[in-house]
Amino acid sequence: MRIVQMSDIHVGSGLFRPELLEAAIEETNALTPDLVAIAGDLTTDGYLWEFEEARTYLDRIACPHVVIVPGNHDAKSVGYRHFEDIFGQREQALTVPAPEGEAKVVALDCTKPDLDEGEVGREHYAWLDSEFRGWDRGPKILILHHHILAVPGTGRDTNNLRDAGDVMAILRDVRVDLVLSGHRHVPWVWSISGVRIVHSGTVSSMRVRGTMPPSYNVIDLNRETVTITLHEPGKGEELLATFSRQPVTTSEFYPALDRFVRYDKLPF
Numbered sequence: 001m002r003i004v005q006m007s008d009i010h011v012g013s014g015l016f017r018p019e020l021l022e023a024a025i026e027e028t029n030a031l032t033p034d035l036v037a038i039a040g041d042l043t044t045d046g047y048l049w050e051f052e053e054a055r056t057y058l059d060r061i062a063c064p065h066v067v068i069v070p071g072n073h074d075a076k077s078v079g080y081r082h083f084e085d086i087f088g089q090r091e092q093a094l095t096v097p098a099p100e101g102e103a104k105v106v107a108l109d110c111t112k113p114d115l116d117e118g119e120v121g122r123e124h125y126a127w128l129d130s131e132f133r134g135w136d137r138g139p140k141i142l143i144l145h146h147h148i149l150a151v152p153g154t155g156r157d158t159n160n161l162r163d164a165g166d167v168m169a170i171l172r173d174v175r176v177d178l179v180l181s182g183h184r185h186v187p188w189v190w191s192i193s194g195v196r197i198v199h200s201g202t203v204s205s206m207r208v209r210g211t212m213p214p215s216y217n218v219i220d221l222n223r224e225t226v227t228i229t230l231h232e233p234g235k236g237e238e239l240l241a242t243f244s245r246q247p248v249t250t251s252e253f254y255p256a257l258d259r260f261v262r263y264d265k266l267p268f
């Protein structure tokens with residue numbers, strides 16, 4: 001299965017570079033991915049015209065499965081309403097056909113209007129559980145904008161998920177394979193307790209940090225391995241990370257999840 005992950009497009013910013021987005025989309029179409037995950041911050045201030053302009057670019061993606069979640073910038077200025085009007089649901093669960101079966105993909109809106117930080121929220125926990133637990137037909141993939149864990153090279157570790165601990169415990173318990181996020185504008189991968197948390201940088205803006213250029217990720221999963229490649233639009237690629245497909249865990253954790261995080265199972 002091939003996934004293109006991009007985020008932090010930031011239409012509306014003086015630092016938005018349309019030629020980078022156009023190159024990334026052209027390259028994405030040539031890569032013929034099974035899934036394109038757009039992990040939020042399509043806009044800068046959540047204005048209607050920014051969403052409309054973002055749409056004109058993203059409509060050019062040829063992949064049949066393009067999944068988009070809002071970022072904190074998209075939730076500014078009541079922009080989440082425009083997101084719904086232009087892109088439809090802010091969150092969804094779907095299955096995506098892949099060579100090795102069927103991936104379960106959950107796209108979750110962790111934004112709060114006008115706040116930079118994110119929160120999955122207790123109201124989402126039972127939904128995550130019901131979608132992922134026991135899924136055995138292919139990879140389990142969560143897409144959300146904010147970072148669960150701190151990303152290095154980003155200055156101060158701020159604005160992460162407010163309920164990161166609860167969320168991470170649930171993701172481990174239901175054995176999520178991949179979490180695709182953006183927000184920090186720095187590409188990075190954590191592999192922790194069998195969960196691979198993959199961040200894309202900013203694909204099309206110069207809102208970069210340190211030495212990291214604008215970029216997006218290409219993730220290739222096959223039966224044995226997971227390979228993540230960093231792509232600079234219009235320039236080239238380099239390896240970001242490789243893993244065995246089956247997570248190598250060297251530890252077991254014994255107390256039941258509900259001693260730490262408790263929620264009703266769906267249906268209520």
Ligand SMILES: [Fe+2]
Binds near residue numbers: 008041073183184185
């Ligand atoms: Fe961003």
Ligand SMILES: [Fe+2]
Binds near residue numbers: 145
């Ligand atoms: Fe963000």
